[in-house]
Amino acid sequence: MVRMLRPFGRAVTYTRWLHLFIAVVAPSLLLFVREAWWIWLIAAAALLPAALVPAVRTVEGLQARLLLTGHRHDSESTDIVAAPSASWGDRGRLVVWLQARLLLGYATMTVSAQLVFAIVDSASAPFGHDSEQSGPFVLAGHAWWHVLLVPLFLAALGVTVLAAGHLITALALRLLGPSRAERLAALEERTEQLLERTRIARELHDSIGHALTVAVVQAGAARAAGDPAFTDRALSAIEETGRAALEDLERVLGVLRESERPVDGRPTLTEADRLLESARASGTKVDAEMTGPLDTVPGPVSREGYRILQEALTNVLRHAGSVPVRVRIALADGTLTLDVRNPLTADIPGPGRGSGLRGIRERAALLGGHARTGPTEGDWQVHVELPVS
Structure with missing residues (x-):
């Protein structure tokens, strides 16, 4: 049990979660102005020209090192490059990285938010409070046994946080890692x-x-x-x-x-x-x-x-x-x-x-x-x- 809970005592677990949320800040703000699904398409399209700027790779690399590895001096930290894009191959991988980060950030934000709503609704259901939110995890009614689902939703939220963090880190190592020329130079x-x-x-x-x-x-x-x-x-x-x-x-x-x-x-x-x-x-x-x-x-x-x-x-x-x-x-x-x-x-x-x-x-x-x-x-x-x- 202690081994299972150990990751939640590490700061890097939550900085990885934060890293994913940062990716969807801009489109989320636009949703407050107008709720429309095509805002996510505009956000994805805007990332394409940004990936052509060499300095963007430096910004993404530094941010990934800080939030995904916690500045550790190990292979994960050193395998994420913070140098500007030097070839079209670097730019192509940066495009895939930005799109994957946006998609995974959106999925993580959506699932996390729905699980938080479900936890609040299940905890307050026995007291007769009506939920103002709807979603796949929010149950109708005020049954007392809904409170028994709180540990399950908490566990699901923890798994979501850990799984998304490991996945985004693996993608960073693959897509923001050194190219063949950079490895040869090193x-x-x-x-x-x-x-x-x-x-x-x-x-x-x-x-x-x-x-x-x-x-x-x-x-x-x-x-x-x-x-x-x-x-x-x-x-x-x-x-x-x-x-x-x-x-x-x-x-x-x-x-x-x-x-x-x-x-x-x-x-x-x-x-x-x-x-x-x-x-x-x-x-x-x-x-x-x-x-x-x-x-x-x-x-x-x-x-x-x-x-x-x-x-x-x-x-x-x-x-x-x-x-x-x-x-x-x-x-x-x-x-x-x-x-x-x-x-x-x-x-x-x-x-x-x-x-x-x-x-x-x-x-x-x-x-x-x-x-x-x-x-x-x-x-x-x-x-x-x-x-x-």
């Missing part, structure tokens, strides 16, 4: 947001992960060496790497705080020496060779190339320690090639494992290139090819 926007979040997460993983790895390796090496001069160099490397990581963190947080702020200041391959020196300062012997005009590599490719190199060196420091590393960066025939090799150790992760290696492959794929990571001839290799044209 999907593309959502995809862009997800890609941006993934890119930001990858930026933080690569930058902060590299800085922490260098700091841990440097601190461990300084403790093991017990040489004041080496300790000073290690602390300087930790300071420089930490400062660079803080700059990256501040830039990424700035983008998150200001969604319209452009992403700038990200390092490129022209700054690859900073990564190589950081690895060398950690005790790793780095044999690096860079060929080709790297300063001509397009910005997106150069920035992603820098992050790929950073992640590859971070993996070496994290899993292999101070082992010799061979780095080759070449630009030739419209392709940027990055190749990082180091002796294979037991701690090197296998192919396909680790978020860093997966990030390398994802970066390469997004740029139309490909990446290969895994054991090769006794070495661990990260080989990436990126198109630059």
Whole structure:
């Protein structure tokens, strides 16, 4: 019983009823001037040119959101569009919506009014009051048992209110919902947001992960060496790497705080020496060779190339320690090639494992290139090819 009565404790039940009554206010006022059935035809015809105005869809959408969904942040509210009509398909659905709202509003108003009259008549019948209204639910006479019909009429009124409210809401979701073009645009926007979040997460993983790895390796090496001069160099490397990581963190947080702020200041391959020196300062012997005009590599490719190199060196420091590393960066025939090799150790992760290696492959794929990571001839290799044209 409580479950059946629960809908009548929600405000949206009555705002939906109000929404239907608003649709028939104008023709109802005209009926006071002249009672004629053709007034409803005039009202229906007047809605046709109104539906051609793009802003009418905005008004109807906002009104439906407010009265039919109660401003809830759920699928019902977001599936009702409050944007102007952008196509003839939108206008056509708006015509059907306006006509359906008028028809359903008239039916709901008529049935509700008749049930209210019947309730009043049935409640007053035992006291000998004559009803001034007539209708299908109003009974003639003053029989005492008419009062027993009051609960039945109340239940019928409640069912009418609930059924009409659910029906008009379903029609609003269908006729005022987004068109195929609007759904596609929303999907593309959502995809862009997800890609941006993934890119930001990858930026933080690569930058902060590299800085922490260098700091841990440097601190461990300084403790093991017990040489004041080496300790000073290690602390300087930790300071420089930490400062660079803080700059990256501040830039990424700035983008998150200001969604319209452009992403700038990200390092490129022209700054690859900073990564190589950081690895060398950690005790790793780095044999690096860079060929080709790297300063001509397009910005997106150069920035992603820098992050790929950073992640590859971070993996070496994290899993292999101070082992010799061979780095080759070449630009030739419209392709940027990055190749990082180091002796294979037991701690090197296998192919396909680790978020860093997966990030390398994802970066390469997004740029139309490909990446290969895994054991090769006794070495661990990260080989990436990126198109630059």
